[in-house]
Amino acid sequence: MEFLLSEFLSKPVWMWLLFISIVITLLVLDLGVFHKDDHVIEVRESLIMSAGYISLGLLFAFFVWWQIGADEAKIYVTAFVVEKTLAMDNIFVIAMIFTYFAIPREYQHRVLFWGILGVIVLRGIMIGLGATIVAQYSWVLYIFAVFLILTGIKMMFTGDKPMDIAQNPVLKFLKKRMHVTEEIHGHAFFVKKPDPKTGKLVRFATPLFLALVLIEIADVVFAVDSVPAVFALTTDPFIVYTSNIFAILGLRALFFALAAIMHRFEYLKYALSLLLVFIGSKIFVADLLGWEKFPPAWSLGITFVILTVGVVVSLIKTRGTPPGGGHGGQVASPAE
Numbered sequence: 047m048e049f050l051l052s053e054f055l056s057k058p059v060w061m062w063l064l065f066i067s068i069v070i071t072l073l074v075l076d077l078g079v080f081h082k083d084d085h086v087i088e089v090r091e092s093l094i095m096s097a098g099y100i101s102l103g104l105l106f107a108f109f110v111w112w113q114i115g116a117d118e119a120k121i122y123v124t125a126f127v128v129e130k131t132l133a134m135d136n137i138f139v140i141a142m143i144f145t146y147f148a149i150p151r152e153y154q155h156r157v158l159f160w161g162i163l164g165v166i167v168l169r170g171i172m173i174g175l176g177a178t179i180v181a182q183y184s185w186v187l188y189i190f191a192v193f194l195i196l197t198g199i200k201m202m203f204t205g206d207k208p209m210d211i212a213q214n215p216v217l218k219f220l221k222k223r224m225h226v227t228e229e230i231h232g233h234a235f236f237v238k239k240p241d242p243k244t245g246k247l248v249r250f251a252t253p254l255f256l257a258l259v260l261i262e263i264a265d266v267v268f269a270v271d272s273v274p275a276v277f278a279l280t281t282d283p284f285i286v287y288t289s290n291i292f293a294i295l296g297l298r299a300l301f302f303a304l305a306a307i308m309h310r311f312e313y314l315k316y317a318l319s320l321l322l323v324f325i326g327s328k329i330f331v332a333d334l335l336g337w338e339k340f341p342p343a344w345s346l347g348i349t350f351v352i353l354t355v356g357v358v359v360s361l362i363k364t365r366g367t368p369p370g371g372g373h374g375g376q377v378a379s380p381a382e
Contacts, residue, residue, distance in 0.1 A: 055283040086151045092302035099296030120342035124349050125276045125289035132272045133297050139264045146211040147253040153233045157258050158298045164262045169290050177283035190274040194326030201319035225250040278325045310364045317356020
């Protein structure tokens with residue numbers, strides 16, 4: 047009992063164990079029950095899965111309210127919405143990776159599932175390090191704030207650069223250091239085949255494994271923006287981590303419904319850039335006005351207004367635009 051009540055990163059251990067238990071239960075049900083057999087996930091199933099994850103993520107806000115407080119619950123919801131929205135471009139990149147490796151649709155969920163496990167660990171490491179640094183050097187928050195403002199301004203005035211997956215240095219490294227098959231071998235990440243030089247059976251990586259590695263790297267790259275954004279909202283590692291993981295779980299579930307219509311959100315990047323500038327500037331506004339912190343209710347309200355306007359404008363402006371019309375003309379649909 048003493049162990050459960052002891053604190054880890056400013057929160058009782060039992061709260062962390064409860065959250066981890068929820069995530070593990072969701073993952074076991076996902077792969078072990080609902081997706082035990084490989085199959086193509088259609089839009090309807092994708093929307094149902096995503097609605098379930100979003101509902102659980104928002105219900106967790108009531109738990110935060112009950113255990114920590116109303117302001118913290120508002121910050122959690124804000125962080126949840128910000129993380130989910132910032133990860134939208136991640137869906138586009140994942141779709142490009144699947145298209146490049148010609149991953150069949152029935153195996154895409156398996157890659158995303160194992161990718162989630164990597165995200166849980168990598169985000170935990172990044173957030174743990176960030177929380178430790180911020181706790182000892184609070185001025186680092188101002189660096190995060192300036193970084194977010196500059197990132198938002200850069201996003202506003204620079205166009206999207208087409209992603210050349212073939213020239214990815216990690217992909218080149220893996221192909222140079224590992225045996226890699228050119229063809230898909232079911233849902234296997236590795237298979238044993240004769241070495242072309244020696245004839246001995248050796249382990250080959252399949253395109254599914256290469257896709258998994260690149261998806262994990264893409265998440266780390268996107269986390270460079272999203273993690274500082276959430277730290278700019280709150281320095282509570284429990285809220286930062288739980289909001290991150292719930293948002294990502296739901297977004298990966300929504301991938302199969304969103305990937306084919308990402309071109310309809312072409313103008314959302316301007317809303318995201320404005321959102322990053324707003325989040326980064328909050329700490330300076332609070333200091334200027336002599337506030338202890340920027341009001342959480344204001345953060346939540348302004349975030350919803352910015353994103354709602356961005357989505358509405360995107361849907362109006364891209365009405366009738368065919369798939370592939372945005373993001374530099376790249377095709378953003380899942381591989382068939």
